[in-house]
Amino acid sequence: MINRCDLTIEFDEPSRRYKTGEEVTGFVTVDVNKDCRCNGLQVDCQWRTHGRGNQSTGSTATDNIFEGEWTAGGVHRYPFSFVIPNGPCSYHGHVLNVDWYIIARANIPWSFDPWEEADFLVEPGWNTAYEPYLTGDPTCSSNASLEHRIQVAQSGELGTVIFGFAFFLVGIIACLNFAFDDESSVGGLIMALIFSAVGAVTIYFGLRNRLATIKLGEIQVQIPQKRLRAGGIVEVLIDIPPASRAHLNKITARLVATEVVISGVGTNKTTHTHIVYDDPPHTFEGSVDRELLEGESAHFSHRYRLPYDVPPSFHADENDLNWSIAFHVDIARWPDWEQYRPLEVLPADPRAREEEQAIDDDDWSEAPPLTEDAVW
Amino acid sequence: MKLPFEELNLRRNPFGQLTAKERARLAVVDVDRFVQALHQPGQVFEFFGHSGRGKTTHMRGIWRHFPQAPFLRVAEERERFSIPDHPVVFIDEAQFLTRRQRRKTFTAQRSYVVGTHKKLHSIYQRAGLHFETVELRGLSAEKLASIIESRIEASRRGPGPIPRVHDDAIHLLIEEFGDNIRAIEGRLYEIFQRLDRPCLVDESFLQPATSAPTHTKNGATARKEQSQVGDV
Numbered sequence: 001m002i003n004r005c006d007l008t009i010e011f012d013e014p015s016r017r018y019k020t021g022e023e024v025t026g027f028v029t030v031d032v033n034k035d036c037r038c039n040g041l042q043v044d045c046q047w048r049t050h051g052r053g054n055q056s057t058g059s060t061a062t063d064n065i066f067e068g069e070w071t072a073g074g075v076h077r078y079p080f081s082f083v084i085p086n087g088p089c090s091y092h093g094h095v096l097n098v099d100w101y102i103i104a105r106a107n108i109p110w111s112f113d114p115w116e117e118a119d120f121l122v123e124p125g126w127n128t129a130y131e132p133y134l135t136g137d138p139t140c141s142s143n144a145s146l147e148h149r150i151q152v153a154q155s156g157e158l159g160t161v162i163f164g165f166a167f168f169l170v171g172i173i174a175c176l177n178f179a180f181d182d183e184s185s186v187g188g189l190i191m192a193l194i195f196s197a198v199g200a201v202t203i204y205f206g207l208r209n210r211l212a213t214i215k216l217g218e219i220q221v222q223i224p225q226k227r228l229r230a231g232g233i234v235e236v237l238i239d240i241p242p243a244s245r246a247h248l249n250k251i252t253a254r255l256v257a258t259e260v261v262i263s264g265v266g267t268n269k270t271t272h273t274h275i276v277y278d279d280p281p282h283t284f285e286g287s288v289d290r291e292l293l294e295g296e297s298a299h300f301s302h303r304y305r306l307p308y309d310v311p312p313s314f315h316a317d318e319n320d321l322n323w324s325i326a327f328h329v330d331i332a333r334w335p336d337w338e339q340y341r342p343l344e345v346l347p348a349d350p351r352a353r354e355e356e357q358a359i360d361d362d363d364w365s366e367a368p369p370l371t372e373d374a375v376w
Numbered sequence: 377m378k379l380p381f382e383e384l385n386l387r388r389n390p391f392g393q394l395t396a397k398e399r400a401r402l403a404v405v406d407v408d409r410f411v412q413a414l415h416q417p418g419q420v421f422e423f424f425g426h427s428g429r430g431k432t433t434h435m436r437g438i439w440r441h442f443p444q445a446p447f448l449r450v451a452e453e454r455e456r457f458s459i460p461d462h463p464v465v466f467i468d469e470a471q472f473l474t475r476r477q478r479r480k481t482f483t484a485q486r487s488y489v490v491g492t493h494k495k496l497h498s499i500y501q502r503a504g505l506h507f508e509t510v511e512l513r514g515l516s517a518e519k520l521a522s523i524i525e526s527r528i529e530a531s532r533r534g535p536g537p538i539p540r541v542h543d544d545a546i547h548l549l550i551e552e553f554g555d556n557i558r559a560i561e562g563r564l565y566e567i568f569q570r571l572d573r574p575c576l577v578d579e580s581f582l583q584p585a586t587s588a589p590t591h592t593k594n595g596a597t598a599r600k601e602q603s604q605v606g607d608v
Contacts, residue, residue, distance in 0.1 A: 016379060050380070050388045052565060055395050092380055094569060097388070099380055119387060121377055263393045266449055266469045267493075268427055268558075 005070075006031040007104045007116035016118075018100075019125030020086045028065065028104045028116075030076040039107040041066040045082035046103070047122075049319040052095040052272045053261025056316035058088070058137055080104075087134035089347055090121045091311050094274040096259040096319055098136075124347035133346045137316040160206030168199025204335075212329065212337035216292070217241040219337055221327055226341075230348035231308040236325060238284065238300045242292040249330035250288045251300055252281035256326060257311065257345070262318040276321070277310055281328065308348040381531070385538045385574055390531040391565035396436060396447070402530055403437030404523045405430070410489070411441045414464050419487040420505045422470075424495055425512030428558030431491035432468055434512070438489055439466050450477075463487060470496060515555035517546050523557065524564065539571055542578040549582070 011026040018024050028043060043065055047058040065078045080102065091098040100122050105115040174192030213219065220239040228234060236253055257277035263270050284300040292298055314321040323345045329337040380388055394402065413419050421438075423431040439447050446460045450472040457477050459465055464487045467473075471494040473481060478496065482488065482503040490496065500507040524541050532538055541564070553559040567581050 017377070051392050052562075054393050090377065092377070097380055119379055121379060123377065266452060266472075268432075 004031075004033045005036070005106060005108060005111075005114040007106060007114055009102050009104055009116055009118040011102075011118070011120060016120040017123060018084055018120060019123055020084055020089065021125045023081055023083050024100075024102070024120060025079065025081045026102065028078050028080060030070060030078070030106065032070045032072055032076075034072050036070050036108060036111075038066060038068060038070055039109060040064050041078060042105045042107065043080045044103040044105070045080075045084075045100070047088060047098055047100050049096060049098055049261075049316060051093070051097045051259075051261060051319075053263050053319045054265075054317075056137060056319045058316070084122055085134060086125075086132070087312075087347075088122075088136050088314055089124055089312065091314060091321070093259050093276055093311065093321070095261050095272045096274075096314070096321060098314060098319075124350060133312070135312065135344065135346070136314045136319075157206050157209060161203055164199045164202025164204075164206055166199070167195050167202060171196030171199055208335045209337050209339065211335040212331060213243070215242065215244055215246040215331060215334050216329065216337065217243040219329065219339075221339060221341060223325065223341055223343065227344040227346065228306070229346045229352075230306050230310045230312065231352065233303055233305050234325070234343070235301065235303045236327075238327065238329075240292065240298045240300075240329070242294050242296065242298070244294050246292045246334065247332040248287055248290040248292060249332050251284040251330070252328045253284070253302060254281045254326045254328070255279050255304075255306070255323070255343075256340075257321060257323045260320045260322060277323075306345065310345060312347045313344045379533075381568075382533065383573055384568070384571055385533045385536050386528070386531040386568075387533045388531050389565055389568050390527040391561045391568060398530070399433055400436035400440040402526050403433045403440070404519065404526055405434045405437040407434070407438045407441065410438050414438070414442070414487045414489070417463060417487055418484045418505055420482070420490060420500050420507035421488070422490045422492060422496065422500075422507060422509045423512060424492055424509050426493070426556075428556040429512040430557055431512060433557075434510070435466050435468060435489050435491050442466075457481070464489070467491070469493075513555060515550060515557065517543065517550060520550060520557075520560065521546050527561075537574040539568065539574045540576050542576050544579045545577055545582060548579050552582070 008029040008031070009026060010029065011024070013024075024045065028041065030038075030041070041064065042062060044060045044062050046060040049056045061082050063080060063082070065080055066076075070076055082102075084100070088098050090100060099119050101117045101119050103115065103117040105113055107113055171192050171194070174188065175196065178189045178192060217240065220237075222237040222239075224235055224237070225232070234255070238251060255277065256275060256279075259272075259274045259276055261272050263272060282302055282304055284302045287300050290298070311321060313323050323343040324340045325343060326340045327338065331337065380386075410421050414421070423434050425431055435447070439445060442464045445462050445464045445466060447466040447468070448457070448459070449468045450457065450470060452469075452472050457473070459481055465481075466489045467481070468491040470490045470492040473496075478499045479502075482499055482505060484504040488505070495509060497507065497509070521541070521543065524546065528538060528540070549560050549563065553563070563582070564577075567577060571577075
């Protein structure tokens with residue numbers, strides 16, 4: 001039986017900073033105080049989430065770097081080497097963090113297997129092809145195709161109406177019960193009224209876009225490039241074919257990035273969200289105080305640049321960083337129209353950034369350079 | 377970009393979500409008497425209490441001594457449920473077992489560790505099991521201090537100072553959250569997110585974020601301020 005077996009992980013690069021596509025190399029050092037046999041010294045390279053959500057782990061690259069006898073007192077040092085895939089990059093947020101690890105585990109007969117892990121940073125690379133960038137775990141449901149998530153975003157209205165109607169119905173039945181039952185309490189009536197009110201408000205929000213289309217027709221939103229890099233340009237187009245005369249107060253779009261993680265299981269399941277990026281609403285040119293006439297289609301477009309230092313999208317089981325654009329069409333004296341569309345944001349291309357900086361330094365006043373403290 | 381929580385000499389936020397194995401390893405529970413008794417068949421230890429009081433943590437602490445034993449969590453939605461063949465079985469959220477499942481699950485040939493929001497005494501009696509209910513209620517300052525200490529120590533990055541939580545802050549946390557350990561962890565998570573160096577977390581840190589003391593980083597806000605989208 002072994003008494004002590006200490007594993008130490010050393011990186012060849014002391015700063016432990018690597019780029020996607022680079023090779024992470026180093027040594028595992030083993031110190032035993034008694035001669036023993038090792039049935040395998042396994043080294044894994046993997047990413048893992050940590051924070052408020054349940055941990056998710058990426059697919060692992062594994063290497064068995066030793067099998068044999070260890071003698072007490074000697075220094076046993078074994079090299080490891082892994083090529084880092086094209087994402088996900090390290091990310092440190094509020095409820096979500098993504099980090100990379102080297103994990104060494106010794107399989108020693110008749111003993112608890114000693115193990116050690118060390119973290120390292122992965123940043124957007126210079127030498128890596130950017131397509132396809134891995135935004136987390138490709139097998140998890142939230143990493144489904146962007147088109148699928150757009151459909152889900154658009155189909156939420158029906159669910160809201162059904163949910164609201166259920167609340168409203170329960171509230172109305174309880175109110176009727178109060179009216180016909182002498183023994184009902186006032187507290188019960190208040191609860192019934194609250195249920196009815198919540199139901200009515202929910203139905204309104206569910207039907208709001210439908211009501212807006214009575215005035216404005218089927219509003220078409222287009223985002224030609226839904227998968228773009230940080231520092232890239234987002235172009236959004238809105239076509240309104242008015243079904244009747246209407247007055248627009250304005251049309252705005254807002255970019256939002258949110259960390260969404262789930263902790264616990266069963267009855268303890270809790271969702272934690274944290275907004276990491278929320279830029280002020282951008283107003284579409286020509287949309288302020290605009291009179292729309294029936295049958296005259298109106299087209300609006302807006303282009304804006306994402307900063308270079310925003311975090312990229314990330315999707316793994318119960319751990320997501322979602323990007324979306326929230327559109328708001330403010331109609332005078334009529335329910336507004338609102339919709340959000342998911343986006344996929346990839347890390348900035350360091351080469352494009354440097355080239356652009358060389359061409360026009362003035363542009364950079366809008367998108368500040370990376371700092372040591374920045375996420376990227 | 378720095379390694380996570382490097383400035384605190386930690387590897388992660390100590391009060392973030394743990395894996396089942398980590399939870400078992402860090403459980404601050406006295407499990408010796410349970411472990412000994414469970415080696416005999418026909419024994420049930422039922423951990424009973426509200427959410428966040430440590431039922432699962434106690435179970436994981438015992439499970440660490442029976443790592444081959446099945447640890448089953450019953451889903452709220454009725455699902456097929458089968459018990460693998462093992463002399464000790466762990467069943468969490470047992471209140472969701474259907475009547476039929478309860479009858480089939482508990483037999484005198486095995487021992488059980490059960491986590492539940494609802495006492496299931498009649499089921500154990502009917503199965504001829506000897507049972508003991510451990511009601512998880514109340515939390516002493518000493519116990520909370522040792523839970524906090526073990527969580528921070530397990531996240532240590534290297535030798536040197538790491539953040540500590542002052543006794544006064546521990547008493548205040550118990551005053552505010554009672555025995556709800558999960559809520560206390562949530563509060564400490566937020567505090568540790570704001571720290572920017574190893575320090576003693578005292579009662580002043582339990583003030584709302586706007587009036588919190590100066591050893592804090594304001595990462596999210598700073599990032600937002602840095603990242604303004606520019607119209608093209």
